[in-house]
Amino acid sequence: MSEARDLVADGFTESATDYEDAVRFNIEGSQRLVMSIPSGRYDDVLDVGCGTGWTSQAVIDRFRPARLTGVDPSEGMLKQFEAKLGEIEGVDVTLAQGGVENMPVADESFDLVVCSMAYHWFPRKWAAAQAMAQALRPGGVIAILCSGRGGEQAFRDVLANLEPPNYVWLGAFDALQRDIPEMEDYLLQAGLEPLDLWTERRTRHTTVEAYLDRMRAVAGHLIGDKTEEEVAAYMGMVQAAMDEASGPRGWTYDFVKLYAVARKPLVG
Numbered sequence: 099m100s101e102a103r104d105l106v107a108d109g110f111t112e113s114a115t116d117y118e119d120a121v122r123f124n125i126e127g128s129q130r131l132v133m134s135i136p137s138g139r140y141d142d143v144l145d146v147g148c149g150t151g152w153t154s155q156a157v158i159d160r161f162r163p164a165r166l167t168g169v170d171p172s173e174g175m176l177k178q179f180e181a182k183l184g185e186i187e188g189v190d191v192t193l194a195q196g197g198v199e200n201m202p203v204a205d206e207s208f209d210l211v212v213c214s215m216a217y218h219w220f221p222r223k224w225a226a227a228q229a230m231a232q233a234l235r236p237g238g239v240i241a242i243l244c245s246g247r248g249g250e251q252a253f254r255d256v257l258a259n260l261e262p263p264n265y266v267w268l269g270a271f272d273a274l275q276r277d278i279p280e281m282e283d284y285l286l287q288a289g290l291e292p293l294d295l296w297t298e299r300r301t302r303h304t305t306v307e308a309y310l311d312r313m314r315a316v317a318g319h320l321i322g323d324k325t326e327e328e329v330a331a332y333m334g335m336v337q338a339a340m341d342e343a344s345g346p347r348g349w350t351y352d353f354v355k356l357y358a359v360a361r362k363p364l365v366g
C-alpha cells in the first residue's frame with residue numbers, strides 16, 4: 099500500500115462512524131451522478147472507493163444490477179457498508195479491501211464503473227483512470243464525481259491567514275481539486291470516450307461546528323503529524339477565525355463538484 103493511500107484510508111477508517119452524518123449531502127451528489135448514466139442494462143457494476151455504500155445504493159435503486167463489487171482501502175468504511183448488506187435484496191454484493199491502484203478485480207469484467215467523491219484522493223490520477231478503464235468491458239460506462247476546482251475558498255482564506263499557516267492542508271486543495279479539461283484528459287488518455295462533463299457550484303450556509311465536523315470526517319489526516327493537544331489547539335484557532343468570518347447566516351462556503359461520464363469504445 100502506498101504511503102499516501104495508507105494515510106487517506108486510515109483517516110477514513112478513523113472517521114467512518116461520523117462520516118455518514120457529516121456528509122449526508124454527498125448522497126444527493128451520488129444520486130445525481132447515477133441519474134446521469136445513460137439508460138441501459140448494467141449487470142456487473144464496480145464501485146471504486148465505495149466507502150459506506152451510498153453510490154452503490156443509488157446504482158442498485160436505478161439499475162438493479164445482478165452483481166455489484168465495492169472496493170475501498172478503508173476497513174472502517176467497508177464495515178459500515180457491510181452492516182447495510184442485509185437491506186439489499188436481489189443483488190449479489192461483494193466487498194473487497196483495496197485501492198484503485200491494486201483492485202482485486204479481473205480486466206474487462208464490468209459494464210459500469212462508478213467512483214463517487216473518491217477520485218480526488220487518488221494520488222495518481224492518470225493511472226487511476228487507466229485502472230478503472232481496464233476493468234470495463236468494451237461498450238461499458240464509467241461515471242465519476244469528485245471535488246472540483248474553486249470550492250472551499252472561504253476555508254482556504256482562513257487557513258492562509260492563520261500563523262503559522264498549515265501548508266499541508268492549504269496545498270491539499272490544489273493537489274486534490276480538478277477541473278473539466280483535466281478530467282477530460284485523464285479519460286482520453288485511458289482510451290475512454292467522454293460523453294458528458296460538468297461542474298456544479300453550490301453555496302451553503304452552516305454552522306462552524308458542522309463544517310469542521312465534515313472537514314474532520316473527510317480530511318482529518320491533513321491536519322498533519324501532530325499530538326492530540328496540538329491538533330486541539332490548532333482546531334481551536336481555526337474555529338475562532340471561522341467564527342470571526344461568519345455572518346448572520348452562519349458560515350458561508352462554496353462547494354464545487356466535478357462530474358464525468360464516459361464510455362469505453364467497442365472494439366472493431
Ligand SMILES: C[S@@+](CC[C@H](N)C(=O)[O-])C[C@H]1O[C@@H](n2cnc3c(N)ncnc32)[C@H](O)[C@@H]1O
Nearest residue numbers: 110147148149152172175197198214215216219
Ligand atoms: C468521501 S468517501 C466517498 C465514499 C463513497 N463513494 C460515497 O459516495 O459515499 C471517499 C472514499 O475514498 C476512499 N479512498 C481513498 N483513497 C482511495 C484509493 N486510493 N483507492 C480507492 N479508494 C480510496 C476512502 O477510503 C473513502 O471511503
